[in-house]
Amino acid sequence: MKRTVLIIGAGGVAQVVAHKCAQNNDILGDLHIASRTVAKCEAIIDSVRAKGAMKIAGDFGVHTLDAMDVAAVAALIGQTGAQIVINVGSPFVNMTVLEACIQTGAACIDTAIHEDPTKVCETPPWYGNYEWKRREACKAAGVTAILGAGFDPGVVNAFARYAVDACMDTVESIDIVDINAGSHGRYFSTNFDPEINFREFTGTVYAWQGGEWTENRMFEVMREDDLPVVGRHKSYLSGHDEVHSLAARYPHADVRFWMGFSDHYINVFTVLQNLGLLSEQPVVTAEGLEVVPLKLVKAVLPDPSSLAPDYTGKTCIGDFVRGVKDGKPVEVFVYNTSDHAQAFAEVGSQGISYTAGVPPVAAAMLIASGVWDVGHMANVEDLDPKPFLALLNRIGLPTRIKDADGDRALVL
Missing domain, CATH: 3.40.50.720 (NAD(P)-binding Rossmann-like Domain)
Structure with a gap:
């Protein structure tokens, strides 16, 4: 032990x-x-x-x-x-x-x-x-x-394994959907380290579809779901860690990750990206200072931990898993919902x-x-x-x- x-x-x-x-x-x-x-x-x-x-x-x-x-x-x-x-x-x-x-x-x-x-x-x-x-x-x-x-990654991987093992003979697709329906009251902020958050969304969106890696741009592919507790939300095909391990375990299934974004987030993100402020490559200012734009943006945004006291609403994160059981199509949604205010009351975090x-x-x-x-x-x-x-x-x-x-x- x-x-x-x-x-x-x-x-x-x-x-x-x-x-x-x-x-x-x-x-x-x-x-x-x-x-x-x-x-x-x-x-x-x-x-x-x-x-x-x-x-x-x-x-x-x-x-x-x-x-x-x-x-x-x-x-x-x-x-x-x-x-x-x-x-x-x-x-x-x-x-x-x-x-x-x-x-x-x-x-x-x-x-x-x-x-x-x-x-x-x-x-x-x-x-x-x-x-x-x-x-x-x-x-x-x-x-x-x-x-x-x-x-995600983590629990959603376990959701996928459970759904495949317990509910179907063969798996055809795993769609992980992450929706944060909460509100922190700030004009703009990320929910975790801004540098890591933005790095996730500035590159190619990789998904595993049809037995191969496919490529899209961020915010190019959208879906809409009516989810438990949080209701109807849009989410966008995004690149994420768990796709890369689940695709290795279930190579014959399509594996995709979808994350919810508000129109406001997308607008701010697009402006920052178009201005070059989400680049991880250093630039030199007129004063001769070397600055990494992404780190500068991180420095001026709220610390994610500061959001917790004012955060309200809930999250819903889960896996839509489709496959075949006894020759018939089957779909299950394995999920969790979490409450921001309850989390703060218990541990002081959102x-x-x-x-x-x-x-x-x-x-x-x-x-x-x-x-x-x-x-x-x-x-x-x-x-x-x-x-x-x-x-x-x-x-x-x-x-x-x-x-x-x-x-x-x-x-x-």
């Missing part, structure tokens, strides 16, 4: 992870959090203490860390005795954290795919460019590395951070108990989804299923 958790990162998702680890420290043991900015870590711990989140008395240490430094990460793992590392820092640090875990034997959980800060939207499959190249090293070291264990932060803690608990401590690298859909979804039902992200028999809680 593995115990003692090191959380890397100190943003809005890390706050949720910290609270949920504290709520389950009887299973996870001593806790630690590390970031470049120790004051952010201390603020998260203060929040944990203020909410009385620690289930039992225990340590919650705070550390300064440059997570781009493999040796520094490995040293901190050794210093803390951490056996499970939850990486919710920037996707730019994924590979250094993974390497440190391979060197030390600690289990590794991340919530998004690795990115090279100098490149946007690399050639698919994205996991093949970085993480999957370390599969053999993980296996040789006996290290459990669970990739993309947030919500609903987007909540949906991203609860799942890696569930994954850590399954590693701690041995259920998911597999000793090799895996994407979420490679693992049995039932214990994961059952645990999420219990700790804050209940799953529902809608099909020909109606809309109901998924009981596992």
